[in-house]
Amino acid sequence: MTAPDPRLLGRDDPWDGVRAVVAGFGVSGFAAADNLTHLGASVTALADTATPAQLEKAELLEVLGARVDIHEGATSTLPDDVDVLITSPGFRPDATLLRQAEARGIPVWGEVELAWRLRPIGPDGVPAPWLCVTGTNGKTTTVQMLDAILRAAGLRSVAAGNVGLPIVEAVMDPTPYDVFAVELSSFQLHYTHTMGAQAAAVLNLAEDHLDWYGSGPAAMAAYGADKGRIYTGVERACIYNAADPATEALVREADVVDGARAVGFTLGMPGVGMLGLVEDLLVDRAFIEERGSSAAELCTIDDLSADGTTPAPHVVANALAAAALARAHGVSQAAVRDGLRGFRLDGHRIAVVASSGGITWIDDSKATNPHAAQSSLMAHEPVVWIAGGLAKGAGFDELVRSVASRLRAVVLIGRDREVIAAALSRHAPDVRVIHIDADETGAVDGGQALMVRVVEAAAALAVAGDTVLLAPGCASQDQFSDYAARGEKFAEAVRTIVDGS
Structure with missing residues (x-):
C-alpha cells in the first residue's frame, strides 16, 4: 500500500501510514514529533545528544508510539522508509541527513512549514492569519509588543515560533486563536516553503549567524535571502525599515499577493504610506484614508516607557513595526496605544x-x-x-x-x-x-x-x-x-x- 503524500495533507486529513522522521530533539523537534504522532503518523525522532529533560520527553513519546533514537551519530543516516523529514533549524543545509533526503526526493520541512500545513480552519472558512517578524535584532521585542497590541484589541493572540510557544503547539491548540504573532529566524525561514503571512516585517539586516551559511559575501547574501522569504505570499502589507535599505530591497524582490502594500517605518517624519514620529508622537500615514494629507496618532514615546526613562531608539523602532503589523490586521489606534502602554521588556534587554x-x-x-x-x-x-x-x-x-x-x-x-x-x-x-x-x-x-x-x-x-x-x-x-x-x-x-x- 502506497503511503499518503504528506504534501497533500492538512490538519483534518488522516496521517496514518505517513512515515515521518524528525531530526533534532529541541523544543521545536519535540513539538513536531508529538503532534505528528497525535495525527497518526509513524514517527521516528533522531538526535545525537539530549538533556535529561529531553530524555524524559523521549520516554513520553515512546509511550505514545513514536520511535526515538538518541545517540552520537543518530542523525548521520536517514532511515530507508521516509515520506517527510522535519528538520530542526539547527541543521545546516549541507548536513548529511538533509542531503540524503534531497537525493532521494524526500520533502524537507521545518517546524514552521509543518505548522502552516496544520492550521485549523476558522468559523469563517479560512485559517487564522499569521503576522510574522524577522530581522537580525528586535524580533522578540517586536513580536511581544504585537501580541500585547492584539490582546488589547480583544483578540485571542499568541506569540509563537522563535519565541513563546513552538508554532506547531500554537496551531494545534484545541481552542483556536484569532491571530498569530510569529517570530521567525533565518534558519526557520530557510526550511519554509508555502507560508503566506497576512503581513510580515523584516526589521533590519546585519551580520549574524553567518557561520551557518558558510563564509564571504555569499554567506551574507544567503542570510538576507532567507530573511526575505518572509515576504513571499504576503496578503496585505510588507513592513520594512526605511533606515535599512536592504529591507526595502527584499520587499521589491518579493513575490506577494496582488494588492499587498509596502509600508515603511522610520524614526523620522513619515512619508505617505509609512509609520514614524512627529515630535514625540508615533503616527500612522499608511492605514488611514486621509494618509495623503494627515497622520493618525497612535501613542507617545512616553507610552513606551515602563520606568520613566526615555526608551532607546531601537525600542521605538520596534514599536512602530509592531504597530504597522497590527494596523495591517485592522487593529484600532486605541488598541495600539493600550497594548504598548502595558508592554514591559523581557529581562536582559537594556x-x-x-x-x-x-x-x-x-x-x-x-x-x-x-x-x-x-x-x-x-x-x-x-x-x-x-x-x-x-x-x-x-x-x-x-x-x-x-x-x-x-x-x-x-x-x-x-x-x-x-x-x-x-x-x-x-x-x-x-x-x-x-x-x-x-x-x-x-x-x-x-x-x-x-x-x-x-x-x-x-x-x-x-x-x-x-x-x-x-x-x-x-x-x-x-x-x-x-x-x-x-x-x-x-x-x-x-x-x-x-x-x-
Whole structure:
C-alpha cells in the first residue's frame, strides 16, 4: 500500500501510514514529533545528544508510539522508509541527513512549514492569519509588543515560533486563536516553503549567524535571502525599515499577493504610506484614508516607557513595526496605544541593574550580535563596554567605528574577544582595553567568578556620569549556558560589588 503524500495533507486529513522522521530533539523537534504522532503518523525522532529533560520527553513519546533514537551519530543516516523529514533549524543545509533526503526526493520541512500545513480552519472558512517578524535584532521585542497590541484589541493572540510557544503547539491548540504573532529566524525561514503571512516585517539586516551559511559575501547574501522569504505570499502589507535599505530591497524582490502594500517605518517624519514620529508622537500615514494629507496618532514615546526613562531608539523602532503589523490586521489606534502602554521588556534587554556613585550599570546580555550591541551603545555615552563571547562569524569594524567616540574603556571576555580587540586597535586605538581570561578565574559557578572579575575591572575604569554596559555583541555559550545566565551573573556581581547587597 502506497503511503499518503504528506504534501497533500492538512490538519483534518488522516496521517496514518505517513512515515515521518524528525531530526533534532529541541523544543521545536519535540513539538513536531508529538503532534505528528497525535495525527497518526509513524514517527521516528533522531538526535545525537539530549538533556535529561529531553530524555524524559523521549520516554513520553515512546509511550505514545513514536520511535526515538538518541545517540552520537543518530542523525548521520536517514532511515530507508521516509515520506517527510522535519528538520530542526539547527541543521545546516549541507548536513548529511538533509542531503540524503534531497537525493532521494524526500520533502524537507521545518517546524514552521509543518505548522502552516496544520492550521485549523476558522468559523469563517479560512485559517487564522499569521503576522510574522524577522530581522537580525528586535524580533522578540517586536513580536511581544504585537501580541500585547492584539490582546488589547480583544483578540485571542499568541506569540509563537522563535519565541513563546513552538508554532506547531500554537496551531494545534484545541481552542483556536484569532491571530498569530510569529517570530521567525533565518534558519526557520530557510526550511519554509508555502507560508503566506497576512503581513510580515523584516526589521533590519546585519551580520549574524553567518557561520551557518558558510563564509564571504555569499554567506551574507544567503542570510538576507532567507530573511526575505518572509515576504513571499504576503496578503496585505510588507513592513520594512526605511533606515535599512536592504529591507526595502527584499520587499521589491518579493513575490506577494496582488494588492499587498509596502509600508515603511522610520524614526523620522513619515512619508505617505509609512509609520514614524512627529515630535514625540508615533503616527500612522499608511492605514488611514486621509494618509495623503494627515497622520493618525497612535501613542507617545512616553507610552513606551515602563520606568520613566526615555526608551532607546531601537525600542521605538520596534514599536512602530509592531504597530504597522497590527494596523495591517485592522487593529484600532486605541488598541495600539493600550497594548504598548502595558508592554514591559523581557529581562536582559537594556535593564538597569544599579545606579551608584553616578555610574549606571546596564544588562543588555540579549545583545548577541554586533548590530544589537551597536543599538545599545548608541543609546548611552560615555560607556565602559563589556563585550565578547562567540562572534558567529561576524565582524566588529563597523560597530567600533560608529561608537568609538562614546567609549571610555572596554572589558573583553570570551573565545572570540580578539576579533573585537583587533577592531578596537584599528578604529579606537586610544581606548583602554582590558582582557579577562576565564582561565584566570577558573570559570567556576557557571561563570560567576569570571563575572566578578569583569565587574571589578569595569568599576575601576568607570567614573561618575558613565554607563557600564554589558552588550556583548556575541553569543554566550562559550562561557555561560545562555545569554540569560550571562546577564544574571552580571547582575549578581554588580549587586554584590557595587551595591554591596
